[in-house]
Amino acid sequence: MTALPQVLLDEATLAARVRELGAAITRDYRERELVVVVVLKGSFMFAADLIRAIDLPLQVDFLGVRSYGDSTTSSGVVQITSDLSSPVEDKDVLVVEDIVDTGLTLRFLLENLETRGPCSIKLAALLHKPARTVVPVQIDYRGFEIEDVFVVGYGLDHAQRHRNLPYVGMLPGNES
Numbered sequence: 805m806t807a808l809p810q811v812l813l814d815e816a817t818l819a820a821r822v823r824e825l826g827a828a829i830t831r832d833y834r835e836r837e838l839v840v841v842v843v844l845k846g847s848f849m850f851a852a853d854l855i856r857a858i859d860l861p862l863q864v865d866f867l868g869v870r871s872y873g874d875s876t877t878s879s880g881v882v883q884i885t886s887d888l889s890s891p892v893e894d895k896d897v898l899v900v901e902d903i904v905d906t907g908l909t910l911r912f913l914l915e916n917l918e919t920r921g922p923c924s925i926k927l928a929a930l931l932h933k934p935a936r937t938v939v940p941v942q943i944d945y946r947g948f949e950i951e952d953v954f955v956v957g958y959g960l961d962h963a964q965r966h967r968n969l970p971y972v973g974m975l976p977g978n979e980s
Contacts, residue, residue: 809956809973813948818958825928825945826857833860839895844868846902849959850930854900865889871909882912893921902960903931907939
């Protein structure tokens with residue numbers, strides 16, 4: 805039996821912050837055509853809760869990217885594993901990401917989306933690790949800033965495990 809990750813952000817803390825982010829997004833996007841682009845796989849739980857906290861009509865699409873594989877550090881190579889199903893031209897795009905680590909994956913993703921002609925692109929990220937930043941990325945809606953530790957739970961994984969935990973935690977002995 806493997807030890808459970810140490811809790812860094814519990815369910816109540818996550819839920820409260822997601823509600824705050826949803827309220828801010830609702831205020832900022834009134835009267836606009838919002839498309840929420842959920843970056844798979846890690847952000848699916850955060851995105852589901854965030855979308856329910858946004859009190860606006862909106863569209864949801866998904867974009868799969870991979871840069872970690874089964875490692876605890878980014879490979880630096882970004883692969884699109886699943887593309888958007890609809891165009892985002894002339895629409896306001898909110899990218900929902902689980903964690904901004906080095907910024908390399910997000911820079912690639914944001915530049916790719918910019919070529920598709922949206923009115924605007926903003927970023928909502930559950931977590932940010934500023935100590936790991938290689939390329940600065942503007943996070944318009946930030947959930948939490950965390951130390952340089954490898955986290956799992958609430959959609960985040962290690963080798964496809966621990967996504968189902970209702971909290972964000974750190975695996976024993978796994979620092980990034």
